[in-house]
Amino acid sequence: MIDIGLSKMALIGAVALIVIGPEKLPRVARTVGTLLGKAQRYVSDVKAEVNRSMELDELRKMKDSVEGAARDVERSIHTSASDFERDWNQTVAGIEATADGGADAGSVAALAAQQGGAIVPAYRHPGKKWRLKRGAVPQWYKARAGVRTHVQSGAARVARFRPRRPR
Known part of the structure; x- marks a missing residue:
């Protein structure tokens, strides 16, 4: 801007006063x-x-770049989903074709392994020890830490750990 110092301001003030x-x-x-x-x-x-x-111009540019990235991600997800669906349909069709032809379980498993899939076995109830199997703590840890897995009376426990008399 205009460079006005103190001396110039005093001069302007004196002229204005006059x-x-x-x-x-x-x-x-x-x-x-x-x-x-x-x-x-x-x-x-x-x-x-x-x-x-x-x-605002910067925000518009950023918005356009984010929208482009989102479109790219959406496109890649759609392509991978369609590839998966196509592979799945091929595997199911192959398994049904071999099952209809009277094939045994080994050939069905071989076909699934060939196509990159795996046969999931049918659900089977875990049986008597299902509560024990649901535990998150592994058996080796329970054995090492001394966690009791079987109920035992106090007298039986004393008898179990009582030192034996030599005969």
Whole structure:
């Protein structure tokens, strides 16, 4: 902007005092101050508007790049899902064809292994020890830590760990 130092301001004030006069100088100074304030506010508003428009352009570019990445991910998911569905249908059709032809379980498993799939066995109830099998703690840890898996009476436990008499 304009480079105005203290000496130039004093010179302008002296000239204004002589030209305008001491009676009107305060009113003129107030008017000039309000006009300068309005000009500064206008300039700051213009700067803010330019900054907002630049940020808006950046956000639009970022939005476009994110939307493009999302489209790419969606496209890749759709292609992998369709590939999986096609492979699954081929495997099921092959298994049904061999099952209809009177093939044994070994040939069905061989066909599934050839096509990259695995035969999942039918559900079978775990039987008597199902509560024990549901435990998250492995058996080797229970054995090492001394966790009891079978109920035993106190007298039987004492008899089990009683030192034997030599015969």
